[in-house]
Amino acid sequence: MKKYILFTVFVSGLTTLGAELAAGRLIGNVFGTSNLVWASIIGLILIYLTLGYFLGGKWADKDPSPLAMYRILAWGAFTVALVPYVAVPVLRSAAAAFEVFSMGVLAGSFIVVLILFIVPITLLGTISPYAIRLSVDDASKAGEISGRIYGVSTLGSFIGTFLPTIILIPTIGTTKTFLLLGSFLLFVALAGLGQFAGRKEMLKLMWMPVALAIIAVIFSNQALKKSNGQVYETESAYNYIQVQRQGDYTILKLNDGQGVHSIYHPDSLYYNGPWEQFSVGPYFYKDRSPDSIKHMAIVGLAAGTAARQATLIYGEDIQIDGFEIDPKIVEVGRSYFDMNQPNLNVIIGDGRLGLDRSQTKYDIIAIDAYRPPYIPAHMTTVEFFEICASHLADDGVLTLNVGSTPGDRRLIDGLATTMAQVFPSIHIMDIPNTLNTMIFATKQTTYSEDFLNNLLGFTQDTALNPLLVTTMSSTFTNLKPDYTTTTVFTDDLAPIEWIVNDMVVRFVFQGGLEILQ
Secondary structure: OOOHHHHHHHHHHHHHHHHHHHHHHHHHHOOOOOOOHHHHHHHHHHHHHHHHHHHHHHHHOOOOHHHHHHHHHHHHHHHHHHHHHHHHHHHHHHHHHHOOOOOOHHHHHHHHHHHOOOOHHHHHHHHHHHHHHHHHHOOHHHHHHHHHHHHHHHHHHHHHHHHHHHHHHHHHHHHHHHHHHHHHHHHEEEEEHHHHHHHHHHHOOOHHHHHHHHHHOOOEEEEOOOOEEEEEEEEEOOEEEEEEEEEEEEEEEEEEOOOOHHHHOOOOOOOOHHHHHHHOOHHHHOOOOHHOOOEEEEEOOOOOOHHHHHHHHHHHHHHEEEOOOHHHHHHHHHHHOOOOOEEEEEEEHHHHHHHHHHOOEEEEEEEEEOOOEOOOHHOOOOHHHHHHOOOOEEEEEEEEEEEEEEEEHHHHHHHHHHOOOOOOOEEEEEOOOOOOOEEEOOOOOOHHHHHHHHHHHHHOOOOOOOHHHHHHHHHHEEEEEOOOOOOOOOOOOOHHHHHHHHHHHHHOOOOOOOOOO
8 A cells, every 4th residue: 555655745746846837938928938937836836735734744644544545545536637727717717818918817717726726735735644644553663754755755856847838838739748647647546445445446436537538538629818900829848839910910918929020021121110110220331242241140039020120121141040948939930920031040059159150250140038027137147148249250240129018128238238248349229119129239449320321322222122121110219319327237236137027017006008029
């Protein structure tokens, strides 16, 4: 009996952490994956486990039998598998509320989804104290047995930490991950009932796997979101990915769906977003010719809009290295966004590491990996910008797309201040009708007057793609005079989360919402 109880504890620990990680994805698909969301999930899961430990100890003393423990385990497993099916209607309401930003619905949905986990996680929390009570038959070995059980449970939790994110969610999706974890644990519980309580007790709960099978079949083709114009959805190890059609435009949205990460139209050239802006930075240098732009790096390639716009401006002679951490997004880009340019070299992996390993000197490095509250801190520091500078040509430019909130430019100012530690000139422009700002950093001292002179010269050159002139006109018109010198971010101290969380919370409570690209 003791060996099977240890196996039970192992699987219970695996399922508990697996459900927690899957909960992050389930909720993150609508509410995002910021550290505020994760703090809520982890904090409440710990509260539920704490409640389970107290109840488990009390129930085990009252009824120290395998029958009682495996009944509790069966209900815990069954409710784990049910979570995504119960949550989907609530999450759909939340996704619809995001479209119009109904704060009451959003807050209520978030609370309801988190409450859904109170039953399964609390029940799973009872298993370890129950297992200890059933395993201790010699008080002198109580410490050893307790340590063994908690050790085995923690080992299961360790595996449960990696199994959903690395294997299950990218392979079968969030809903089926919950279903698989719950069903496997339910099988363990039913087998335990049959072994220690008799076949009759096991048969009493055989309706559970039957019910789960029926539910899984009925809801097998339901989409997590039913956004207007949705043509495709999938999940990867990193993101929930949506492709939508809005008229003749195809757009890419990730996770909470509040950012347009890529856009495509077969005929339209100008999207009035950050994607074109990445291509115009070199013209802060005096008398710069488009023919001299040969190499570009894009950190945060997404579905390739910036690469497509650069190719339209410079032709296929420009060689582009696109760094993208999520291979699923690359697949979507090739299928839905015509990301098939022969001059585009896609590199899968972390942008900072990939750029550091590159052997190329670039004329343009585009950083498009930010969107509050999802900003990788390691791509905001002096050390990162030193890597960028070392991979730029002597007349190269680093261009960075960053979001803000109305009246709060702390993030922009902090990044500009940090970049100025490495680059002698910083130029800033706000993209009209958005909360996006482009920061241009040049390796030499440059002036906006030279940018204007280049623009005036290009207006007379009919051989240039008009997208270049249109974008440069927008850039110059919306240049900002200066920025406020503030915090310098380093690898040791980059308080990005603190700044961004405060910005977002203030913005939310002021009732604002903006599509940040």
